[in-house]
Amino acid sequence: MPLNKSLIGKKYPASAPYEVGRERIKEFAQAIGETNPVYTDEKAAKAAGYPDIIAPPTFLTVLNFRYSPQVIGDPDLGLDYSRVVHGEQSYELHRPVVPGMRLVGEPTITDITARGKNEFFTVEAAISTESGESVATARAVIVSRGTAEEAS
Amino acid sequence: MTINYADVAQGEDLKPWEYRVERVNLVMYAGASGDFNPIHWSPEFARAVGLPDTIATGMHTMARIGQYVTDWCGDPGAVVSFKNRFTSPVVVPTEGATVVVKGRVAEKLDDNRVRIEVEAESPEGTNVSKAEAVVRLA
Numbered sequence: 530m531p532l533n534k535s536l537i538g539k540k541y542p543a544s545a546p547y548e549v550g551r552e553r554i555k556e557f558a559q560a561i562g563e564t565n566p567v568y569t570d571e572k573a574a575k576a577a578g579y580p581d582i583i584a585p586p587t588f589l590t591v592l593n594f595r596y597s598p599q600v601i602g603d604p605d606l607g608l609d610y611s612r613v614v615h616g617e618q619s620y621e622l623h624r625p626v627v628p629g630m631r632l633v634g635e636p637t638i639t640d641i642t643a644r645g646k647n648e649f650f651t652v653e654a655a656i657s658t659e660s661g662e663s664v665a666t667a668r669a670v671i672v673s674r675g676t677a678e679e680a681s
Numbered sequence: 682m683t684i685n686y687a688d689v690a691q692g693e694d695l696k697p698w699e700y701r702v703e704r705v706n707l708v709m710y711a712g713a714s715g716d717f718n719p720i721h722w723s724p725e726f727a728r729a730v731g732l733p734d735t736i737a738t739g740m741h742t743m744a745r746i747g748q749y750v751t752d753w754c755g756d757p758g759a760v761v762s763f764k765n766r767f768t769s770p771v772v773v774p775t776e777g778a779t780v781v782v783k784g785r786v787a788e789k790l791d792d793n794r795v796r797i798e799v800e801a802e803s804p805e806g807t808n809v810s811k812a813e814a815v816v817r818l819a
Contacts, residue, residue, distance in 0.1 A: 594714075
């Protein structure tokens with residue numbers, strides 16, 4: 530079953546605020562094998578000119594699991610999660626993520642395109658602080674394998 | 682050590698790098714990111730859905746490529762944008778896997794920005810990710 534293209538442009542409500550934890554940043558940095566001390570050592574981060582430790586560029590993936598379920602699970606979309614592959618991810622980063630930030634993500638379906646047997650759908654999320662400061666734009670291209678309409 | 686815009690030439694190669702990834706790294710990443718899809722930690726589950734073994738999430742590969750770029754430019758806060766296309770899975774058997782990362786300065790832009798192109802591949806040469814980062818240098 531093809532995805533419901535009439536949902537292109539649908540904007541979903543902002544996710545509940547996610548407070549960025551200091552230890553979570555450090556654990557994330559350790560989990561990806563990072564060695565740069567700006568992620569784990571407050572003194573090193575200050576020496577590098579930051580007010581506090583900062584999160585690695587891909588840390589915002591943590592927030593994805595807060596704002597995406599409502600899109601992926603939208604019954605009107607018709608997505609079968611077992612057919613899903615992450616095709617592409619991009620971030621535009623507007624300011625460093627630091628401990629204590631309270632982040633919300635507001636996702637929009639910006640595209641659904643068939644290429645061959647697969648469909649590609651794009652979810653773009655505006656990530657900002659609870660008080661409205663822009664932090665990043667995250668864009669995920671999700672591949673829905675084998676759901677494109679058969680060409681006749 | 683940060684790199685200056687003036688010292689960078691368009692077309693210049695970044696020093697290639699490689700990293701090892703083992704299942705424990707995938708488990709750590711699952712915990713830290715919140716992605717608990719069992720294809721990333723259960724070989725039985727991965728095989729049952731037709732994969733050769735557990736696979737790293739694309740986001741793990743993207744994070745390692747991010748390290749490659751920020752270690753080169755010296756300042757993680759310099760990353761303006763970062764994009765990865767996951768071209769094929771990084772298969773991680775019990776003995777682990779090696780990923781080879783190569784990059785180059787694809788373009789010098791205005792405002793001290795440069796566009797870096799990165800390719801990650803298996804030691805046999807199968808591409809797993811094509812990435813692009815724009816970083817603002819000193």
